[in-house]
Amino acid sequence: MIKTTAKNLEEMTQIETIGYLNETVQPEAGTIPAFILADPKVYDIEHKKVFMKTWLFIGHESEIPNKNDYMLRDLAGYSIIITRDSENEIRGFYNMCTHRGMKLCRADKGNKSSFVCPYHGFNFKNNGDLIGVPLQKDIYGTDLDKSKLGLHKIRIESYKGLIFGTWNEEAESLSDFLGDFKWYLDILAGRAEMEVVGPPQRFIIHSNWKVGADNFVGDSYHTMVTHGSIAKLGMVPSATYSKKGYQIHTMNGHGLNLGTPNPDFAFPEELKSEYKSNLTDEQYDVLANLKNMIGNIFPNLSFLISHTKVKGQLISNTTVRMWRPIGPDKMEVIAWFLVEKNAAEDWKKRSRDSFILTFSPSGIFEQDDTEVFTDITAAASGPMPVMKELVYNYTMGMHREPVSDFTGPGVVYGDKFSEANQRNFYRYWLDLINA
Ligand SMILES: [Fe+2]
Known part of the structure; x- marks a missing residue:
């Protein structure tokens, strides 16, 4: 049994829930409260404080063995594209066209050197660069700077073929995290x-x-x-x-x-x-x-x-x-x-x-x-x-x-x-x- 505060869990704010976690999660005493396996607020807190901060597994390098192979994966609940580009470098991108936000790639895996958005046809090379815009000169004139419209890059690192990614730009290196x-x-x-x-x-x-x-x-x-x-x-x-x-x-x-x-x-x-x-x-x-x-x-x-x-x-x-x-x-x-x-x-x-x-x-x-x-x-x-x-x-x-x-x-x-x-x-x- 753990000590109870006046409020029920559903009524607590996120800050109060974190306070209650500190009162009740006591690994050194050998007690872990059961509600952390079911509470929606704990789930939201975890998403922000754990899954958005730490390194997460994405896949194995052998799943994309050839140049221009790619696979779709999930990073903390968000779709990402992992490519092996034409220089053989493994890269990760947020799966969103930079023009209007359409999900750029929808196949689980395949082999191609570029991705064409299914909405307006913006074409991105598998290194993230925007390389083609339909009717660009006609409809944008000379003002559209494609170099500023590349895909959002994700931080990824590998250890012994295991690929990890993180949304946290401040995170320590994967090697240090694994220690x-x-x-x-x-x-x-x-x-x-x-x-x-x-x-x-x-x-x-x-x-x-x-x-x-x-x-x-x-x-x-x-x-x-x-x-x-x-x-x-x-x-x-x-x-x-x-x-x-x-x-x-x-x-x-x-x-x-x-x-x-x-x-x-x-x-x-x-x-x-x-x-x-x-x-x-x-x-x-x-x-x-x-x-x-x-x-x-x-x-x-x-x-x-x-x-x-x-x-x-x-x-x-x-x-x-x-x-x-x-x-x-x-x-x-x-x-x-x-x-x-x-x-x-x-x-x-x-x-x-x-x-x-x-x-x-x-x-x-x-x-x-x-x-x-x-x-x-x-x-x-x-x-x-x-x-x-x-x-x-x-x-x-x-x-x-x-x-x-x-x-x-x-x-x-x-x-x-x-x-x-x-x-x-x-x-x-x-x-x-x-x-
Ligand atoms: Fe088991």
Whole structure:
């Protein structure tokens, strides 16, 4: 229970709501109020203070491999065009014609060197320059300065093929934002040349985005129960397989759970030298002994390397997934399947099978999880006099000290059953809301 102020949440101004968040979101005490998963005002505050301020995932460079490829993406709820221009540079633009504001591009992806507005035909090169205006001389004379009418450019940066963008011109560099967490992202996305297979899977579920981030940033505890059936089916070694390993978090709310050891090398044997050339010895050791790796880059990009038995053989699959908020109680899940580009075609196919069996709309883990995510969100939208007082318990592992026997950076705990990562996630979330 939390202390209540006289006003109901619906009656509070945005400033009062931020004050109430400061009273009630107490990661260090292990309490997080339930209303933050459902309240429309909290959703608006988050949009302004979190999603408009921080780096957000956009896609993988391999999705636009050729010159003049482009893809349409979303950045904090706004449509943007990502192009690989004719000089091979990846660029981002707000998807709006600078003449009258029409949405310039409406196809999900394709290949073209310029974009013609469907309203009046203004033509923009894929580097953003306005290059053509129908009947320009006749109707504008010599006064129209096309150089001032280029597309609005978006700040984008990549790390190991992962493209991020931000609306915040003042934001630190992507590299600084990721900080020590890059050590783990190297294993995820930089261990070999990686490519995305197919377009990302997209599906909408009635869940607040933070439930997904919270689950992936450090909740291995649920796997014994929520995913108990997969152990019974023999697709994973045992029901308690999920505790062993490390829980790790770094600054800016990032965190992961790293499952280890694993007796079998679940990656393609023939790529060992490629892995070794891309990773440090310590990182390679982690990869070689990896059972699974599941985490979240703040705020809403989760990732997973997991191993599943496909036709009796243990095989890994790698996915990154975004919990894209589209309302307090609704999100689009966008899931990219990543695979080693230089692996054998047969291995790639089996890795994809392993992904589809586990995490995708048809996957057994995904179906287990989304059932929970939607019910948590529905319960958080309960009657206001009650919801104003209900809190979640995030005290797991508060009695424990970090360990120092692990080679990677960050605050490391000696097994995966802890909520230190979730406390770290909500600490940074609240810091941004107060910034
Ligand atoms: Fe799960």
